[in-house]
Amino acid sequence: MSKICPVFIPFAGCTNRCLYCDQNSLTGFSQSEITHSVVSQIKTVTSSGSFNKIAFFGGSFTCLQEELRQTMYRISREYGFEEIRVSTRPDCINKNIIDELKTNCVTEVELGIQTLNDKALSENLRPYDANKALKSLRMSCENFYTVAQVMPGMYSDSADEFLEGFEVLLSFKPRGFRLYPTVIFKNTPLEKYYKVGEYTPLTLSEALQICLYCTAACISNGTEILRIGIPTENLDYSDIAAGPFHPAFGDLIRTLALMLYFSESGNNLVSSKDGSRAAGYKSLVKKLSLYKIVDGNNLFDMHQVYKFIREQFIEGNFRLFKGQTSHFAEILQDKANHR
Structure with missing residues (x-):
């Protein structure tokens, strides 16, 4: 059984800020000194025992500059990790990237797809469309243990369009899903939309209904649900302005x-x-x-x-x-x- 060393590289590889994004509230780390931060985190985690897999969370790993990616691979080898898990975006997946990941012991890829509604993707400043998301998902599923991350309730999305897209994603047979209903964080562009009445978040009731549908669909399809509801580790609840947040959402x-x-x-x-x-x-x-x-x-x-x-x-x-x-x-x- 794999013992995973989690490492956070918040915003790393991101060239834009999505409407809803306040990743510092989720991770508690700044953007600077990525390499130093990675080494420091590895030393802290591995001081409590041995780990055979490293997981890079929080940033878009394959969107990093190639030199920095190679540094991350080298550090992973130096600390004895046999497998690597990365998170990334669909626009930073192609055949060359796939080959690179396989060469460097990457076994798991998490894709932040969010939705297949092109209007919602564009207006939330996601740098890809549904067609690219599906192409990347197919390539990843063919080569790695792949997890798709989705976000019901995004600006300009609807429940029906989201669920229609979710069924399409499920048909590509990713190994797992993370369901993160859209929550409004303070000091984000989405909060401004909310304050002027241009965006109405899902109620807790609506988020529960959508996520129950997705959960039931996954379980019946033999697909794993890795998480339901945004991560609460290192999360300051006071940073949440509105939206369907509950600390026990999965329960x-x-x-x-x-x-x-x-x-x-x-x-x-x-x-x-x-x-x-x-x-x-x-x-x-x-x-x-x-x-x-x-x-x-x-x-x-x-x-x-x-x-x-x-x-x-x-x-x-x-x-x-x-x-x-x-x-x-x-x-x-x-x-x-x-x-």
């Missing part, structure tokens, strides 16, 4: 899934009253344990739950199920706002 997704499952599957072992009171996954699991459905060491089979949800979404009772999803998501939003 809320699981809770919503269980509420829907018991409501629609005909399983009445948990009452609607109990389901409506649930404000988090652990809370609902406690209630389930009272009904002898699960115990602390044997959680309910969430794969079964997500597969059921996927089936309901794509069959004839979609409208009813979508209405139930909205109902329970609004309950969870209310509970989350009053915890």
Whole structure:
């Protein structure tokens, strides 16, 4: 099993600033002295043990100048890492880059695709279109363990267009997804749009519905969900101006899934009253344990739950199920706002 040494290279390789981006709030690192920062981080992490894989997060690795990329490869070798994982953008993937990555022991690539809505990509200042994103995704999937990062709720995007694009991405069979609903950070261009009324973020309820759909689609397709909701490590909550942020977003997704499952599957072992009171996954699991459905060491089979949800979404009772999803998501939003 790989033991990963995470290294953050915030903004490295970025030639523009997307509307929503305030990466310093996510990583806690400045842009300067990339090489010195990488070495310092490696020394700090590896002081606690040995690691066989290094992961470069936060920047667009393949958009870095070739000399700096080669420096990163050299440092990785010098510290004994056998495998490398990189994050990057679709516009910085081509055959030559693919060959370079394979030559230098890169085994995993995470692509920040965000959406396949060309209008949203352009207006959020993403430097590629949907066609380029899909070409890069195909090339990456053919050569590496590939993870696609997507962002429901972007400026100029819509839920329907986002989900239509998500189904296309899923058909390319990436190994995993990260779902990051768009959150407005202070001092970003997106905050200015929000303040003057040009942008309305997703509500927590809407974000839960979209991400539940994506999660159910992935699980049913045998695709891994690596993360749901923006990373909270080193995140100062006061930097968030608005948007569907919740520190336990993934737990809320699981809770919503269980509420829907018991409501629609005909399983009445948990009452609607109990389901409506649930404000988090652990809370609902406690209630389930009272009904002898699960115990602390044997959680309910969430794969079964997500597969059921996927089936309901794509069959004839979609409208009813979508209405139930909205109902329970609004309950969870209310509970989350009053915890």
